[in-house]
Amino acid sequence: MNAGLVVVTADDPSMHSSQNEQDNRHYAVAAKLPMFxxxxxxxxxxxxRAAFELSETFDTPVFLRTTTRLSHSKGIVDADDAAxxxxxxxxxxxxxxxxxxxxxxARRRRVAVERxxxxxxxxxxxxxxxxxxxxxxxxxxxxxITSGVPYTYVKEVLPDADVLKLGIVHPLxxxxxxxxxxxxxxxxxxxxxxPVIETQVRSWGLDVHGKDVFPAIGEFSPEVLxxxxxxxxEAGAATALPVPPRPPGLCPGCPHGTVFDALKAKGMLxxxxxxxYTLGVLPPYHVMDAMVDMGASLTMAQGMDAxxxxxxxxxxxxxxxxxxxTFAHSGLTGLLNAVWNRADGLFIVLDNGTTAMTGTxxxxxSGERIGRENSGVLSYPLLxxxxxxxAENVAVVDGNDxxxxxxxxxxxxxxxxxxxxxxxxxxxKAKELRKIGKYDEKRAWRERELAAVxxxxxxx
Numbered sequence: 001m002n003a004g005l006v007v008v009t010a011d012d013p014s015m016h017s018s019q020n021e022q023d024n025r026h027y028a029v030a031a032k033l034p035m036f037x038x039x040x041x042x043x044x045x046x047x048x049r050a051a052f053e054l055s056e057t058f059d060t061p062v063f064l065r066t067t068t069r070l071s072h073s074k075g076i077v078d079a080d081d082a083a084x085x086x087x088x089x090x091x092x093x094x095x096x097x098x099x100x101x102x103x104x105x106a107r108r109r110r111v112a113v114e115r116x117x118x119x120x121x122x123x124x125x126x127x128x129x130x131x132x133x134x135x136x137x138x139x140x141x142x143x144x145i146t147s148g149v150p151y152t153y154v155k156e157v158l159p160d161a162d163v164l165k166l167g168i169v170h171p172l173x174x175x176x177x178x179x180x181x182x183x184x185x186x187x188x189x190x191x192x193x194x195p196v197i198e199t200q201v202r203s204w205g206l207d208v209h210g211k212d213v214f215p216a217i218g219e220f221s222p223e224v225l226x227x228x229x230x231x232x233x234e235a236g237a238a239t240a241l242p243v244p245p246r247p248p249g250l251c252p253g254c255p256h257g258t259v260f261d262a263l264k265a266k267g268m269l270x271x272x273x274x275x276x277y278t279l280g281v282l283p284p285y286h287v288m289d290a291m292v293d294m295g296a297s298l299t300m301a302q303g304m305d306a307x308x309x310x311x312x313x314x315x316x317x318x319x320x321x322x323x324x325x326t327f328a329h330s331g332l333t334g335l336l337n338a339v340w341n342r343a344d345g346l347f348i349v350l351d352n353g354t355t356a357m358t359g360t361x362x363x364x365x366s367g368e369r370i371g372r373e374n375s376g377v378l379s380y381p382l383l384x385x386x387x388x389x390x391a392e393n394v395a396v397v398d399g400n401d402x403x404x405x406x407x408x409x410x411x412x413x414x415x416x417x418x419x420x421x422x423x424x425x426x427x428x429k430a431k432e433l434r435k436i437g438k439y440d441e442k443r444a445w446r447e448r449e450l451a452a453v454x455x456x457x458x459x460x
Contacts, residue, residue: 399425
């Protein structure tokens with residue numbers, strides 16, 4: 001319990017696979033926790049180790065920030081096999097004043113947090129993760145303060161500038177930064193998304209350029225930096241070619257598509273969720289009307305129902321779709337709440353036996369544990385009975401049987417109250433993995449699927 005704690009947090013500039021461009025550096029500032037930000041694969045490994053060391057030295061959780069570009073990059077990494085991991089005694093050291101935050105304890109810990117931040121602020125001044133790189137023997141006219149992946153773009157676009165590379169982006173080394181700014185005629189702060197570093201530096205009365213030059217929206221690139229600084233394009237740069245748009249879509253053979261076809265034919269108002277099935281909003285389905293975060297489909301559908309109940313006029317038929325992994329993550333509570341509030345809606349679990357969008361890893365409903373051992377599985381009829389959904393409002397159908405899916409949606413959509421439909425059909429990607437031996441042929445999935453839909457064995 002006294003070992004280090006490092007929390008990896010990932011940002012997605014340009015929203016390659018996200019709903020927003022939130023800048024998680026704000027969490028470090030708000031929580032008063034240190035944060036590392038590597039620029040390449042080698043630093044990602046080195047900073048992880050440094051983060052654990054800092055965590056144990058100062059008795060604090062530490063953030064390690066990555067971005068999409070870093071996560072998708074490759075590089076040479078020194079494995080350093082000779083380094084042995086730190087050893088800590090196993091067991092929980094009781095200390096209620098630290099681990100039980102009633103107000104009396106929290107007031108004392110609040111003082112400890114400020115003392116820790118003062119100590120961290122002093123430590124980052126000389127930490128090797130923060131370094132000044134000089135372009136020549138004498139200070140250059142231009143200095144750049146940067147961190148993360150943008151550091152690599154700065155080195156490419158401004159080879160004649162001095163660079164203060166910040167591997168720790170909170171707390172910032174005030175003395176190091178102040179001296180760096182004083183030694184240059186003009187200083188730029190190059191950071192993606194929000195002006196987190198720039199705002200802090202300006203609060204110290206230092207004159208720097210940041211978002212007055214560089215964009216606050218989207219991912220940086222060498223081209224973005226050149227355009228922001230009005231520099232000429234690099235000689236021989238590739239000419240942009242028109243490329244037809246290729247929006248993502250469900251895999252051929254995905255069982256989710258049949259559900260969307262049936263919902264579209266029924267003309268239902270559909271609340272969606274996070275997963276592959278979010279693609280139901282795109283052609284050829286166009287059936288998803290709202291989507292926020294994991295598990296919100298069920299609760300948003302309840303909100304829609306409540307609004308329509310409070311107004312006169314025709315009420316649309318409301319449905320919510322959620323995947324089995326998301327249902328286990330945060331959907332079960334929404335279902336319980338729907339029954340408690342006597343909501344009216346059709347709640348559909350798209351159970352494809354895996355977590356398809358993020359790597360086909362097991363989840364609590366997939367019939368496997370993380371190590372691929374068989375596990376117990378959820379019975380949807382028993383779940384419905386436990387929370388109080390009438391048996392006639394519950395159905396489990398084969399995800400590959402279009403007729404059964406259409407019939408179930410037609411029947412349940414016209415009923416009243418909370419209705420639960422589980423559409424059980426193995427993800428097409430998971431089937432392929434099974435063929436190449438990555439899935440146990442004896443896994444509990446087959447037993448659950450066949451028992452749930454009541455059919456005989458099918459050729460896969």
